Amino acid sequence: MIRFDGISSFDPVSAAGILARASMHLDDDANPAGEGRVAGEAEIRDRIMRQLRAFLGVRESDTSEHTRALLVDALDEAAEELLSPTDEQATLASLSNKGELPSDLYLVVLDSAVQEYLGSHFESESILVRQTVQSPDREQHFNAGADGEQGATDVKNTLISLFSRFFLSKFPARSFTLLVTGQRYGMTMRVVQALRIYSDVVDLNGTKDLLDMLQRFTNRFGTDVAINDSKPSAFLVSEHTPDADNKLSWDFAIQKSEAKGDRIWVSQFGGRLPGQNAFKAITTAINLDKYLRFVGSRGWEIR
Amino acid sequence: MAGPVLYSTNSWIAHEFATRYRGGSHFVWCSEHYDPHSAPAGSAAAAIAPSSSPKGIYDTLRGDCDREDRHSSLIRGYRKTFLRLAKTWLADKSISKQQYDEIVSTVKSNSWRIWRPVLFVIPEEPVRSRIVHVAHPGRAGYGPEMQIHDLKSTEFDVIVL
Numbered sequence: 001m002i003r004f005d006g007i008s009s010f011d012p013v014s015a016a017g018i019l020a021r022a023s024m025h026l027d028d029d030a031n032p033a034g035e036g037r038v039a040g041e042a043e044i045r046d047r048i049m050r051q052l053r054a055f056l057g058v059r060e061s062d063t064s065e066h067t068r069a070l071l072v073d074a075l076d077e078a079a080e081e082l083l084s085p086t087d088e089q090a091t092l093a094s095l096s097n098k099g100e101l102p103s104d105l106y107l108v109v110l111d112s113a114v115q116e117y118l119g120s121h122f123e124s125e126s127i128l129v130r131q132t133v134q135s136p137d138r139e140q141h142f143n144a145g146a147d148g149e150q151g152a153t154d155v156k157n158t159l160i161s162l163f164s165r166f167f168l169s170k171f172p173a174r175s176f177t178l179l180v181t182g183q184r185y186g187m188t189m190r191v192v193q194a195l196r197i198y199s200d201v202v203d204l205n206g207t208k209d210l211l212d213m214l215q216r217f218t219n220r221f222g223t224d225v226a227i228n229d230s231k232p233s234a235f236l237v238s239e240h241t242p243d244a245d246n247k248l249s250w251d252f253a254i255q256k257s258e259a260k261g262d263r264i265w266v267s268q269f270g271g272r273l274p275g276q277n278a279f280k281a282i283t284t285a286i287n288l289d290k291y292l293r294f295v296g297s298r299g300w301e302i303r
Numbered sequence: 304m305a306g307p308v309l310y311s312t313n314s315w316i317a318h319e320f321a322t323r324y325r326g327g328s329h330f331v332w333c334s335e336h337y338d339p340h341s342a343p344a345g346s347a348a349a350a351i352a353p354s355s356s357p358k359g360i361y362d363t364l365r366g367d368c369d370r371e372d373r374h375s376s377l378i379r380g381y382r383k384t385f386l387r388l389a390k391t392w393l394a395d396k397s398i399s400k401q402q403y404d405e406i407v408s409t410v411k412s413n414s415w416r417i418w419r420p421v422l423f424v425i426p427e428e429p430v431r432s433r434i435v436h437v438a439h440p441g442r443a444g445y446g447p448e449m450q451i452h453d454l455k456s457t458e459f460d461v462i463v464l
Contacts, residue, residue: 017394020387030441032452033330033388037395076383079390083403091401091408100323100405102414135416 001081002055002074006047012082014038019079022048027072048075093186099141099161104134106189108182114194117265117288121300128167128302129194132180136163140210141184159184160269160282162210169302176298177204179213183269192269193284196295211282218284221294223264225285226253236283262289306335309425309434309449311459312360314381316417318461320406324398327456333357333425333434333449352444357422361464364420371415378418385410425451425459 007015018038022045025034036042052074053060058067095101108130110122118125142160163180181193195217197204202220207213215235222234230238232253265288270281311333321329334351338358342348353359360377367375389406392398398406409417427434435450442448 014394016390020390020394024384024387024391027383028441030437030450031330031384032450033391037391076387079387083390083393086404086407088404088408088411091404092412094401095405095409102409102412102416104414104416105412 002052002078004048004051004078006044006051010038016079016082018044019048019075019082021045023072023075023079026068026075096184096187097159099159099184101184101187103136103139103161103163103189105187106133106182106184107187108133108189108191110191110194113265113267114191117292118194124300125194128165128178129180129191132163132165132178132194133182133189133191136165136180137177138164138210161189162214164210164213167302173198173200174298174302175199176302177213179210179217181214181267181269193267195286195291196298198294198298201294214282214284218286221286221291223285223287225264225266225283227283234285236281238281238283240279240281242279262287264288307427309333309335309427309430309451310337310357311423311425311451312357312364312420313423314364314378314418315421316385316409317381318421318423319417320385322456324392324402324406329423329451329454329456331423331425331451331454332437333423333451334447335427335449337422339446347446349446350444351446351448352442355443355446355448361420361422364418365464368415368419375418381418382410419463422462422464423454423459424462425454429458430454 004015004019007018010018018041021034021036021041023034024031025045026049028034036045038044049071050060052071053062056070056074058070092101092105096106110118110126110129115122140162161182161184163182164177166177167175169175176196176198179193179195179197180191182189182191184190193214195214197213197217202216204213204216207216218234224232224234225236226232227236227238230236265286266283267286268281268283270279311331313329313331318329321327332355334355334357336342336348336351336356339348339351339356340353340359364375364377366372367378372378385406389398389403393400393403430451433451433453435452437448437450439445
């Protein structure tokens with residue numbers, strides 16, 4: 001590891017900046033980010049380059065591409081060694097908390113309830129779910145914020161992510177948007193809902209966000225529920241406070257049932273508000289059998 | 304004088320970093336020709352190098368991402384550039400150590416999604432006074448190439464082809 005005389009008087013961060021700019025300038029002198037920022041940086045850079053060439057045994061007159069690449073790599077390495085290492089896994093987990101982790105880095109697992117209702121279609125559908133999470137057309141994340149920051153939407157401070165992806169079939173009626181809802185735990189995305197939305201039965205025009213898309217779906221396939229004293233709805237946003245034993249409890253009262261014997265799938269996801277005991281939740285109540293009958297009528301295959 | 308619209312292909316993560324860490328100020332290379340190679344032979348546009356063609360960069364980057372090409376020279380170059388930029392931004396205190404770590408962790412991760420191309424469509428008139436016409440040694444070819452050093456998020460549309 002070479003120790004450059006020209007930067008010995010600088011703190012490590014400033015010295016790393018000087019080396020990084022030297023590397024950028026050498027790699028692409030048209031990039032203004034490589035211009036000097038500190039007083040006398042041009043002279044410092046000259047000293048660094050002379051010292052580096054001597055260290056690598058490269059003549060001053062050698063301006064070949066190979067040598068240039070060698071010098072650039074050496075500068076990058078030297079800059080890297082000046083800074084304390086980044087804990088990449090911890091940083092990526094922190095990005096996940098904020099809803100800023102690239103979605104193709106998530107380990108996607110499907111909740112047992114989703115596995116159960118998909119039944120024999122689980123294997124094929126889980127491929128579509130993974131595609132939707134890892135390469136979505138749209139995504140929306142609710143986060144707990146950092147240091148008490150509020151989330152960006154009305155449903156705040158819950159580690160929920162929604163993803164949508166359009167799957168085209170050669171038969172137009174079979175094309176659909178898959179809407180996936182997941183709860184983030186570190187680098188894991190636990191899928192709690194995966195719903196096919198066919199645009200001829202659920203109007204997606206003017207959908208303002210994915211939560212809106214989910215609500216429109218429940219308008220078609222939902223059934224009203226009430227939580228505690230709430231007004232019945234198929235799509236509820238509610239706040240709950242744990243009891244003295246730190247347990248959450250609520251009673252679902254199903255207000256409507258369109259067909260006798262149909263299964264009603266109540267799905268709830270949410271999280272605690274930072275610094276508070278309250279739990280904020282989105283609750284959807286879907287007539288599962290009505291939905292599954294409909295998807296069955298369209299066909300599960302998307303060929 | 305440049306045409307009424309300028310085009311610039313960038314990686315999605317470049318747009319994201321500019322939005323998150325640079326107050327929405329983007330550094331871009333741009334061209335008034337989306338596809339210089341469809342320009343008439345002998346024209347200035349036809350002399351733009353393939354590596355400076357917005358369409359060329361878009362198609363190459365999309366292909367590299369779709370095929371998850373670990374030897375992609377474009378992605379390798381972008382990764383190195385962001386690692387260097389992160390150090391200079393940390394040194395001038397325009398980002399914190401936490402933000403530096405986020406940039407490093409993101410570009411070093413296994414994500415392909417972050418490198419997907421996006422096209423900036425830039426109306427020329429509002430940015431005309433800030434266009435930098437790059438002199439020949441700094442260009443990849445003989446055709447005209449331009450930079451804008453401080454393009455604001457409100458000054459362009461982002462398109463995914």
